[in-house]
Amino acid sequence: MNARVFSILRELLAFDHAITSEYLAQTLDVTSRTIRDDIKILDHTLQNHGAKIKSIRGIGFQLTISDDKKFRHFLNQILTNKSSEQALPNSPDERITYLIKRFLLAEDHLKLDHLCDEMHISKSTIQNDLRSVKDLLSKYDLSLQQKPNYGLKLSGNEVKMRYAMSEHIFDRSEPVSKAVWKKQLSQITNIDMQSLEDVWSVIIKEIKDNQISLSDIAINNLFIHIIIAYQRIKDGHYVSIINQDLKEIKKQKEHQVALRIIASTEKILAINFPPEEVAYISIHLLGTKMVKQTNLTETDLENILEKQTQILTTKILDLIEARMKLNIRNDQELLIGLGLHLKPAINRYRYGMNVRNPMLKDIKLNYPLAFEAAVIAGMVLENEINVLIDENEIGYIALHIGAAIERNKLKTEPKRCYIVCASGLGSAHLIKYKLQSVFGSRIHVAGTTEYYKLAQIPFEDIDFIVSSVPISESLKIPVIVVNTILSSQDIAKIETHLKKRSTRLVDFIKKEFVFLNKAFTTKEATLNFLVEQIQTKMDLPDHYLDLIYEREEVAPTAYGNLIAIPHPITAQAKETFLSICTLQKPIDWAGKRAQFICLLNVEKDGHQDLEIMYKGLIRIVEDPNIVQQLIQTKNYRDFVKILLALEA
Known part of the structure; x- marks a missing residue:
């Protein structure tokens, strides 16, 4: 069974009713004819395994299962074939995933002893893992029922069982079904699924035909906006979002595309959309292109967004800048992109539409700083x-912020240096012009001075000093001693400094705040201990622990691979440092297992080192072997040695 046919089976499993070939074609980015050909192949295969695909004229295709035991055996075979070359699950997360698949596909009861032998683990280990398994399955209203002498078997509604299969048995890197929120939209608006599919098809067709580049999130947001706008218009609520005539926008091809989308949608849904909606959809289609390819001023850009959304977006960016100093407050692409995302996102929440974010784990790992800003x-x-926003939505917001952070990096200013020379300004200028010719825009020479005027240098505005004379004074910034006539060795010395990482992960670790091989059995006990230890050596706000729990409520800080990185929701410490605690046994941390706890203490109003710290921590998260080495370490010296080797 090829990957596309496998994906079709997953989509059919996710629905408890028929779906069209057009929907499948859009989801998998192929033609409807290809889908129909693939369904013939899939149907032929399934008929020998207790299932078939029913074709309903004018409605679509539906999976029907006649022999549940036979069908599960078939899925089990697929799973076994796909994972036959993979090693047995080692980490807790891998074991939990493995167990969920085993229970979903089991034709009968499963004995714990057999599972222990199968996975080469102890009974106590599997009993710990089962707690997390039960928590995950409960989200689908599924439970594990025990029968004496037989073992455990999954129990629950068959439709929900199949949906859980579509989520957990199939590779999540494959196209993700839009079934959940389309179904929710249908319930909210009473629009039949076929009409929703037709509106979706109109959007996709116009975007493709006109070669408009939009992300999946942007397309979803546009679609959700149109459908919810239909409901609000029906209820007598009309939008009033445009504060100007927007001549520049009307010149763009996207405006004509918006007109066609609305015209087709009006026929499908039998309702008239007001002219403001055309402008709003034009803005969605333009997205951040408006920043680069129109002549709109900053005021114009802000006026494009509905007043409430504009105020909300500005408040978000102001608070992020105040708390985290990311230097992205004035990024126009972020202002527009985030504003366009927020309107439909808020509507989703107001209508009870909670959408899973399939990229959440990758976003938390690759953009941890952006994720904290999104919190x-x-x-x-x-x-x-x-409106209470869950971590799935926070992940989507983090994508916009992460892009702004990356854009800001591209505009990084040159390193600023001062030249100190003992033999007069003539030789200082000689060094200056040589630096400019060799390093170009990478270095900005802020000034030159004699040695005796050293105290007059504005050290707070300078990254380093280049001096032709040794400086014995202890300064706050690095000093690179060179010859008056710069040699190749001098140039190499400055080059090394420019490339050098100013700080490393170990620079944030204090020996007095590293606690190894502790016997705590709960998250609460571990956090209480870490905070108490800090308070014995430095001042912390009385509500510091409360702030840590407040952050956990927004989105748990367990990253998988036995690591949790808790921290207060706002920076409160006098300096930035890590408090680390490794445990003798893993503990439960919001449904995940944690044994390496790293409390992140951030200096109030000082976030300049956060990205370096996060990058170091994420390197640990991504390497199970490093985690195991650190957990098994019994002394501080060996602990730091492992971290230094990681950064070498």
Whole structure:
């Protein structure tokens, strides 16, 4: 069975009713004819395994299962074939995933002893893993029922069982079904599924025909906006979002595309959309292109967004800048992109549409700083409009912020240096012009001075000093001693400094705050201990622990691979450092297992080192072998040696 046919089976499993070939074609980015050919192949295969695909004229295709035991055996075979070359699960996360698949596909009861032998683990280990398995399955209203002498078997509604299969048995890197939120939209608006599919098809067709480049999130947001706008218009609520005539936008091809989308949608849904909706959809289609390819001023850009959304977006960016100093407050692409995302996202929540984010784990791993900024955005949304945002939505917001952080890196200013020379300004200028010719825009020479005027240098505005005379004074910034006539060795010395990482992960670790091989059995006991230890040596706010739990409520800080990185929701410490605790046995941390706990203490108003720290921690998260080495370490010296080797 090829990957596309495998994906079709997953989509059919996710629905408890028929779906069209057009929907499948759009999801898998192939033609409807290809889908129909693949369904013939899939149907032929399934008929020998207790299932078939029913074709309903004018409605679509539906999976029907006549022999549940035979069908599960078939899925089990597929799973076994796909994973036959993979090693047995080692980490807790891998074991939990493995067990969920085993229970979903089991034709009968499973004995713990047999599972222990199968996975080469102890009974106590599997009993710990089962707690997490039960928590995950409960989200689908599924439970594990025990029968004496027989073992455990999964129990629950068959439709929910199949949906759980579609989520956990198939590779999540494959195209993700839009079934959940389309079904929710249908319930909210009473629009039949076929009409929803037709509107979706119109959007996709116009975008493809006109070669408009939009992300999946942007397309989803546009679709959700149109459908919810239909419901609000029906209820007598009309939008009033445009504060100007937007001549520049009307010149763009996207405006004509918006007109066609609305015209087709009006026929499908039998309703008239007001002219403001055409402008709003034009803005969605333009997205951040408006920043680069139109002549709109900053005021114009802000006026494009509905006033409430504009104010909300500005408040979010202001608070992120105040708390984290990321230098992205004035990024126009972020202002527009985040504003366009927020309107439909808020509507989703107001209508009870919680959408899973399949990229969440990757976003938390690859953009941890952006994710923390998005947590702040979630706080603003909760305070301003009383909408509680979960970590799936926080992940989507983090994508916009992460892109702005990366854009800001491209505009990184050159390193600023001062030249100190003992033999007069003439030789200082000689060094200056040589530096400019060799390093170009990478170095900005802020000034030159004699040695005796050293105290007059504005050290707070300078990254380093280049001096032709040794400086014995202890300065706050590095000093690179060179010859008056710069040699190749001098140039190499400065080059090394420019490339050098100013700080490393170990620079944030203090010996007095590293606690190894502790016997704590709960998250609460571990956090209480770590905070108490810090308070014995430095001042912390009385509510520091409360702030840590407040952050956990927004989105748990367990990253998988036995690591949790808790921290207060706002920076409160006098300096930035890590408090680390390794445990003798893993503990439960919001459904995940944690044995390496790293409490992140951030200096109030000082976030400049956060990205370096996060990058170091994520390197640990991504390497199970390093985690195991650190957990098994019994002394501080060996612990640091492992971290230094990681950064070498």
